Amino acid sequence: MKRKIWTLLIFVLLMSFNFGYVYAYKDPNGALKSESEIFKGQKLNLYVAAGLKKPMDEIIAIFEKETGAKVVPNYGPSGGLYTQIKMGQPCDIFFSADWLYIEKLKEDRKLAEGQKFVQDKLVLAVSQTGKNKVKSVKDLIKPGVVVGVADTRAPVGVYSERALKRMNIWDKLVSSGNLRARPATVNQLAIMLQKNELDAGLIYSSVAKAFNVEYVEEIPQKFTGEIIFGAAIIKGGNEKLAKEFLNIANDNINIFEKYGWRAVKNEKQYY
Amino acid sequence: MKNNIISALFIPLFFLLVIYPILALLGHVNGAGILKTFHDVLFWQSVKNTIGAAFIASGLCLVMAIGFGYYHLFAKDSYLYRILYRIANFINDLPAALPHTVAGLALLLAFGRNVLGFVSNTGLAFMKVSVVFAMFFVSYPLAARAISAGVDKIEAEAIDVARTLGDTPGKVYLRIVIPSLGMAMFSSFGLAFARSISEFAAVIMFGGNVPGVTQVLASYVFTKVEEGEIDMAVTASAFCILLSLLVVGFLNLINKREKINA
Numbered sequence: 001m002k003r004k005i006w007t008l009l010i011f012v013l014l015m016s017f018n019f020g021y022v023y024a025y026k027d028p029n030g031a032l033k034s035e036s037e038i039f040k041g042q043k044l045n046l047y048v049a050a051g052l053k054k055p056m057d058e059i060i061a062i063f064e065k066e067t068g069a070k071v072v073p074n075y076g077p078s079g080g081l082y083t084q085i086k087m088g089q090p091c092d093i094f095f096s097a098d099w100l101y102i103e104k105l106k107e108d109r110k111l112a113e114g115q116k117f118v119q120d121k122l123v124l125a126v127s128q129t130g131k132n133k134v135k136s137v138k139d140l141i142k143p144g145v146v147v148g149v150a151d152t153r154a155p156v157g158v159y160s161e162r163a164l165k166r167m168n169i170w171d172k173l174v175s176s177g178n179l180r181a182r183p184a185t186v187n188q189l190a191i192m193l194q195k196n197e198l199d200a201g202l203i204y205s206s207v208a209k210a211f212n213v214e215y216v217e218e219i220p221q222k223f224t225g226e227i228i229f230g231a232a233i234i235k236g237g238n239e240k241l242a243k244e245f246l247n248i249a250n251d252n253i254n255i256f257e258k259y260g261w262r263a264v265k266n267e268k269q270y271y
Numbered sequence: 272m273k274n275n276i277i278s279a280l281f282i283p284l285f286f287l288l289v290i291y292p293i294l295a296l297l298g299h300v301n302g303a304g305i306l307k308t309f310h311d312v313l314f315w316q317s318v319k320n321t322i323g324a325a326f327i328a329s330g331l332c333l334v335m336a337i338g339f340g341y342y343h344l345f346a347k348d349s350y351l352y353r354i355l356y357r358i359a360n361f362i363n364d365l366p367a368a369l370p371h372t373v374a375g376l377a378l379l380l381a382f383g384r385n386v387l388g389f390v391s392n393t394g395l396a397f398m399k400v401s402v403v404f405a406m407f408f409v410s411y412p413l414a415a416r417a418i419s420a421g422v423d424k425i426e427a428e429a430i431d432v433a434r435t436l437g438d439t440p441g442k443v444y445l446r447i448v449i450p451s452l453g454m455a456m457f458s459s460f461g462l463a464f465a466r467s468i469s470e471f472a473a474v475i476m477f478g479g480n481v482p483g484v485t486q487v488l489a490s491y492v493f494t495k496v497e498e499g500e501i502d503m504a505v506t507a508s509a510f511c512i513l514l515s516l517l518v519v520g521f522l523n524l525i526n527k528r529e530k531i532n533a
Contacts, residue, residue, distance in 0.1 A: 079497070144392060146384075146392055146393055146397070151475075151480060151490075151494055152494060152497070152498055153493060153494045153496075153497035153498065154497075179481055180393055180397035180479050180481060181397050181479045181480065181481070182475075182479065182480040182481050182482070182486075183475060183476065183480065184372075184472075184475050184480070184490075184493075188372070188475075188476060191376065192379070195379070195380060195383070195385070196384075196385055197379055197383040197384060197385070197393070197394075197396060198393075
């Protein structure tokens with residue numbers, strides 16, 4: 001009996017949160033607003049690749065302060081977020097870690113506007129032990145070096161394999177037996193390097209910065225291909241508010257640079 | 272009458288939520304996918320790795336579970352046992368509740384080269400034996416639960432009689448309890464095996480997930496899905512289902528024989 005009462009209490013408590021949520025975002029007055037307050041009280045559904053969380057949190061704070069609108073962020077893997085949008089979950093603006101998903105949204109006729117947002121680089125990161133053994137990519141095939149390359153299920157794995165193949169190192173790396181770990185995400189690989197379980201691995205420079213992992217070499221773009229993070233304003237959402245968010249993000253691109261990304265300069269590509 | 276209401280609800284839901292998805296998957300198996308998958312050396316290596324590692328891991332699970340059963344049975348016997356049992360019982364639920372990537376990370380930090388550097392240049396991580404460890408870690412609780420359920424079914428009188436005749440708890444456990452666990456041991460092993468072949472998150476973090484060396488079938492399937500090789504992913508998944516059915520079928524067969532013999 002006691003248990004039942006507790007369950008009921010918890011249920012009621014949860015329900016009340018729910019109502020609070022609904023009423024908190026209800027527009028208190030639908031009356032005319034001044035130009036600067038046009039977005040006040042509106043809600044923005046923001047989907048962001050998990051890797052961009054830190055700088056995006058800062059952008060959200062600026063945006064909410066400037067517009068008075070409320071942001072509901074959804075952080076996750078780019079592919080998963082793309083699938084959610086495709087399946088019709090409400091989203092106004094989407095920041096993807098891979099330009100590919102912006103192109104897919106265009107094919108699905110879900111894209112109102114797309115923009116190449118920031119760029120990342122692939123770097124050869126080393127652990128505490130690894131930095132004495134590995135100075136460049138060629139050192140990865142030296143005997144006794146323990147190497148990690150992300151699995152091809154993650155975009156970073158695809159970039160890494162492509163780059164190492166173009167550098168004629170991939171086959172030697174595989175046959176050397178030095179390749180010991182193929183983690184599922186770039187963050188897992190970064191943790192392995194940070195905890196000194198591996199000697200070296202290929203990760204994004206932004207991730208190296210976020211996890212405080214040293215790197216010894218940048219992999220040139222001619223080997224990796226372009227690594228572009230894209231922004232997409234979704235058709236049928238609150239496009240005006242989304243556009244305002246994208247403008248504020250572009251105006252504060254230095255926040256992304258602070259975390260290790262580079263702005264895409266002079267080649268902003270709009271659809 | 273009550274039965275009918277239950278069946279009216281249960282049967283359609285069972286078919287819709289359990290049987291239908293499995294059939295849908297099997298229905299998408301096609302010739303091209305089978306051909307491509309069966310010609311992939313890495314597929315067969317992942318199958319070999321999965322079955323081998325899962326077999327050893329489940330064996331290890333069973334041994335540990337039988338140990339757990341002892342404390343489950345004799346927890347009331349002494350203060351030390353009670354404490355041990357409480358801890359073991361509480362910890363049992365932990366691996367099941369942990370996100371498996373975290374379980375893998377825990378293993379990596381515990382048995383990686385920073386602790387066990389004298390074993391190899393990766394410690395105990397990123398080797399075939401690491402795959403076994405990862406599978407064991409996530410499957411052991413299931414095995415332990417199955418054994419303790421089996422222990423509960425044994426008649427208390429038989430144990431009490433043996434104890435009054437002067438057998439120590441250890442002797443009772445070895446001579447009376449373990450021989451009558453029979454089916455519980457098989458289901459313990461079977462559950463651990465089924466859980467092991469479906470595990471990939473912990474295996475990726477601790478085992479290394481290198482194709483052809485430490486990659487397991489579940490991880491192979493996941494990668495094929497993300498690479499867009501849906502035909503191959505479907506074939507490999509169907510193979511997973513067949514493998515599980517084989518294990519379950521085998522256990523049922525033994526169960527039947529036990530009942531006939533009894």
